[in-house]
Amino acid sequence: MHVERLAKDKVRIFVSYDDLEERGIDRDEIWLNGKKVQELFWDMMETAYAEVGFEIAGPIAVEAFTMPSEGVVIIVTRVPSLPGHGRTADDDDAMDVELSDTMFSSFVFSFPDFEDVVRVxxxxxxxxxxxxxxxxxxxxxxxxxxDSVQEDEYDSIWSILHEYGEYSEVTTAVLEEYGKCILRSNAVQHIVMQFPL
Known part of the structure; x- marks a missing residue:
């Protein structure tokens, strides 16, 4: 398990498949939100506090992304409480975190140059x-x-993306809100047709 602080209210936690296996959690089981997964989450929060001083104090948002051969990336963000909706310590103790509800069926890779986008x-x-x-x-x-990635092609696609770019923790909601959409759909096909190597 590796913890990295991304911002004041955000941490990224990498959990390898070996970590899951040691805890008796199957790869598919992590999305089922069982007792073992709940225990894993709170262990992650303890590790985050011990290593980078990240403490849960109120509501949080959890995003989880699978990495085909490495493990699971989990991003935890503290969300400001709305007035009159603050949590107490008792609420935090009783809080259930459901990873299955926060998993995004997508991933994003970033590229510094458009040439890299053409190559990938x-x-x-x-x-x-x-x-x-x-x-x-x-x-x-x-x-x-x-959802469009075939299971037997997952590792190949992930390796290709890693070769030309780097995994980005940015969410699609952020891209839609603050980014500039260049190609809404079939981006790869359009780029190949319009930009010969």
Missing amino acids: SYALYDYDIHTSLYQYNGKYQLFVDE
Whole structure:
């Protein structure tokens, strides 16, 4: 388990499949929100507090992303309480966190140069995946709909994306709100057709 502080109110936690196996949790079981998963979550929060001083004080948002051969990335964000809706310590003790409700069926990779986007598009062209392209934070962000990825092609697609870009923790909601949408759908196919290598 590895914890990284992303901002004052946000941490990223990487849990390897070996970590899950040691706890007797199957890969698919992590989305079922059983007792073992609840225990894992609170262990993660204890580790986050011990390593980077991140403490839960009120409501939180949890996003979880699967990485095909490495493990699970979990991003925990403290959300400001609405007036009159604050939590007490007793509420925190009783709080249930359901990862299954917060999992996003997508992932995003960022690329500093458009040339990298063109190269990765050619490498991904033969895969029938749904993609969108955004510009955000001075980089190109390629959104991949995870539901469109065939299970036996997952590792190959992930490796190709890693070769040309880097995994981005930005969510599609942020891209829609603050980013500039360049290609809404079939981004890979459009780029290959319009930009010859």
